[in-house]
Every structure is written in C-alpha cells, then in structure tokens.
Amino acid sequence: MECSYHYKQQRQNKVILTVEDVMGHTGTIVLRGTCVAWFDQIRLKKNHIWEFRHLFAHRNSVSGDVELHTTPWSSYECLFDDDIRAIGFKNKYYQCIVLNAKQMDLSCLLQEKYCELKTDNNHVYEQCFPCLPFNQVKMFYRPxxxxxxxxxxxxxxxxxxxxxxxxxxxxxxxxxxxxxxxxxxxxxxxxxxxxxxxxxxxxxxxxxxxxxxxxxxxxxxxxxxxxxxxxxxxxxx
Structure with missing residues (x-):
C-alpha cells in the first residue's frame, strides 16, 4: 500500500509491504525515501526469498506490532534458488517444517480428528475448533x-x-x-x-x-x- 507523510515540511512517499516467513507469520516492512523504488522489483518477484539489511525496528503505536523500516543505509537483494544463501536458508527452515509435520494413514487421521466432533439435537455435527489450524478461529470484519x-x-x-x-x-x-x-x-x-x-x-x-x-x-x-x-x-x- 502506497501512502504519504510529511517530514521537515516536505511531502514524502512510503510503501507498506506485508511479508511472510516460512512459518506463515506475517510482518510489515515500510519502504521510505529512495527505498520506495524497490517496490516494483519486489512485486515482480514476491514469491522469492529476499534479504534485507540495516532495517530499523519500530513499534506501531496503534496496532502495537513491530514494523521494520528502511534507512538510508538499507539494502536489499533477491536470492535465487541456486544462491548458496537461499539453499542454506531452505535447508535450515524448510527442513524444520517437514520434521514438525505429523504423518499418519487416513484411518488414523479420521479417527483422531473426528472423534472430537459432537452433534446437536438434530444430529448435525457441531463446529470442531481443535480441527482448525493452530486451534484458533480467524475473525473477519463483516463486508x-x-x-x-x-x-x-x-x-x-x-x-x-x-x-x-x-x-x-x-x-x-x-x-x-x-x-x-x-x-x-x-x-x-x-x-x-x-x-x-x-x-x-x-x-x-x-x-x-x-x-x-x-x-x-x-x-x-x-x-x-x-x-x-x-x-x-x-x-x-
């Protein structure tokens, strides 16, 4: 999302990016100053692994989340699949995801998941919150x-x-x-x-x-x- 702000009585542009790590956790990177020009390249290769350096961590006073802001010394680089840093990154983090995955046959999976389902007076299955990912219910604003x-x-x-x-x-x-x-x-x-x-x-x-x-x-x-x-x-x- 692109927006503007005022600094030293001058109107400046900034771009707010939503990024995601290998575990599915999202975060925010704010591009400021000349770093706004990075946006087009990042958008074209948004599914690649990116390396950012010299970012400033700032807590948003409204949401309370920690955001990463660029500085005049910040740099960025897209890591391609054959890059040794990308290979090392995947070996370190993607392997953890595979090791943490639980493997079982279909009958065991059905027995484990659906044994917790309950029915109401009309014999209709109730919602199974433990069956949801991370055991959490995602809330949305009503359209x-x-x-x-x-x-x-x-x-x-x-x-x-x-x-x-x-x-x-x-x-x-x-x-x-x-x-x-x-x-x-x-x-x-x-x-x-x-x-x-x-x-x-x-x-x-x-x-x-x-x-x-x-x-x-x-x-x-x-x-x-x-x-x-x-x-x-x-x-x-």
Whole structure:
C-alpha cells in the first residue's frame, strides 16, 4: 500500500509491504525515501526469498506490532534458488517444517480428528475448533456496502472484509476490545470508530477510490447485473 507523510515540511512517499516467513507469520516492512523504488522489483518477484539489511525496528503505536523500516543505509537483494544463501536458508527452515509435520494413514487421521466432533439435537455435527489450524478461529470484519456520490451520480460499492481491515489501519477485529498502548482507556475499537466518523462525516473532502467492476451480460450482450467492489481508497490531495 502506497501512502504519504510529511517530514521537515516536505511531502514524502512510503510503501507498506506485508511479508511472510516460512512459518506463515506475517510482518510489515515500510519502504521510505529512495527505498520506495524497490517496490516494483519486489512485486515482480514476491514469491522469492529476499534479504534485507540495516532495517530499523519500530513499534506501531496503534496496532502495537513491530514494523521494520528502511534507512538510508538499507539494502536489499533477491536470492535465487541456486544462491548458496537461499539453499542454506531452505535447508535450515524448510527442513524444520517437514520434521514438525505429523504423518499418519487416513484411518488414523479420521479417527483422531473426528472423534472430537459432537452433534446437536438434530444430529448435525457441531463446529470442531481443535480441527482448525493452530486451534484458533480467524475473525473477519463483516463486508459492508458503501454508497458513493459524485455530483449527480450515486453508486453502491461492496467493501470486502480484507479491504475493511486495510481501511482500519490493519487493526484485526480480534483486538477491538484491547487498550491501545500508552493511551490510558482508549481501545482499538474506539480508534476505528473515530476513523469511520472522519470518513463518513460531511466535511466536503474528496476521496479517490480504486474500484473493480463486475458485469453480467446475456447472450445479446445486454447488461443483466453489475456490481462494484472497493479495492482501495485515499484522500484526494
């Protein structure tokens, strides 16, 4: 996600990247200054192993997560499959994943997983939370429907749950009741409520939206249905 900030009374651009390690854990790298130019190359080879050096660790005051920020001394490099560093990395970490995997035949797997399933009064199986990966339930924001008006035109746009989370400063719904660090009694839910109020309030400000359209045509190429989905939104400067 690309956005801007002000430093020494000048407008600067930055790019926020979501990265993932071999265990599936996600993190954030923020490209600043001249490092913003890295984004195009990283996007083209996003499934490769990358090596970043001289990054600055910073705790986000809103989410509480630790982010990695580039500095004027930062460097980056894409490691190809035949690179000795990439080979060593895979041998060290991917082997751990294989060793931690539990192997069993199908009958044992079914017996282990489904012996914990319970049925309700209608003999319908209830949810089996231990059967889920990591024994955790992933929470999502409920998709929303936004009404957008421009001059005399009005359109309704679907806002998926993942886009909502981006709009909500990447605050996951599972921590809405938690207190924001160093703020006393302010929760993340209150932060999102203020953000929604600022977006929906009639302040006269304009926003630029990135929208994906979906049209359904009949055999005569006549429009039957049309839907719009929000991909991104930012303030028009």
């Amino acid at each position: 929303a429907l936004m009404t957008i008006k421009y001059k005399e035109s009005t359109v309704r746009v679907h806002v998926p749950s993942d886009v909502l989370e981006k709009l909500f400063l990447n605050i996951p719904p599972s921590i809405l009741n938690k207190l924001v660090l160093f703020t006393g009694n302010v929760t993340y839910g209150m932060v999102i409520a203020d953000l929604c109020h600022s977006i929906l309030a009639d302040t006269g400000e304009s926003y630029i939206l990135k929208i994906r359209s979906h049209f359904v045509l009949d055999e005569n190429s006549m429009q039957q249905e049309h839907d719009f989905y929000l991909l991104n939104i930012h303030l028009s400067l």
